[in-house]
Amino acid sequence: MKFNKIFKVILLFVFAVYFTGCSGKPVTFDSVDPKLYADKKSEGRTISGEASGFQLLLFIPIGVNDRHKQAYDVLKGQANGDIITDIKVTESWTYAFVGTVYTTKFTATAYPRNK
Template sequence: MKSRPIALLAYLYLCFFVATCSSGYISIQPVLSGEEKILGRVKGSACGFLGVLIPWYYFIPIQQNSKIERAYSDAIQQIPGTKAIKNITIEETWFWVIVGITQCNNFRRCRSMNLKIIGIILLFTFSCFSQPLIIPEDKNRKPSSNLITYPAYAKECGFLLLMFVPIGINDRFVNAYSKIVKQAKGGILSQITLQESWYYGFIGTGYCTTITAMVTKGDDE
């Protein structure tokens, strides 16, 4: 009988103090024919918020899971007729304040796509910047012969201890993409998608970046 209260407490802990959620897989670099016309640079942004009042309750997402999709959509709509964004750079800046963490995605075409996290100023603020991830345009390089295609997948995580101490947070984009490039082994990357997920664990929040792509190469490469 004594074990029941312990089991109940464990269940409540899992329900109230452990949360996880993720965005969908957002296509950030679809297959291009090489004949597309460059229309110019575009910039789109969208924000999400994670937290309510005190760090122990930073598990309530407010538009957190859709910010990548909304930012990309905003960028696409800047110039009528825009179908895709190329020559992408991803950079993350996070700002922590007492009431929570606000994340904003900024997408820009041709030169960069930035991921910025902006916080509301309240009493004190912690901030940090990530390494920029550059996803260059593939110059329509053709594999030499006998094409083979296979998927590539990479996931990198970081942890925000006590909501403001970054552990592996600032380089997860770069590390995930580096793994994809290694899996490609010189092949052409296409159909690149990006997914962001977060995991709440009471003493901090884990953030993970997942990148998928299709690799095309010749069997003699």
């Protein structure tokens, strides 16, 4: 009887830890008024940001949950304060012998701000 209770507590703890590890950080993209860059359409440049994470043995996430935020931070860094528009998200995965590598890539267009 006592063993059954301990087993249930341990099982509940394992599931709680597992589900906590599966939560990611949301990324929100700012909306931009097209009037801010309408006269600079020819000055747009393509930028991209990429981040990866690894899922060990298909069970233990290592850097998987926050890869969207990391890729977006790289994208904003490449923009250098310029206006970011037309964001495209590409997800890919690659099998590695002891797990899987998940990659997120953001590609966007950056326009200089009107001064």
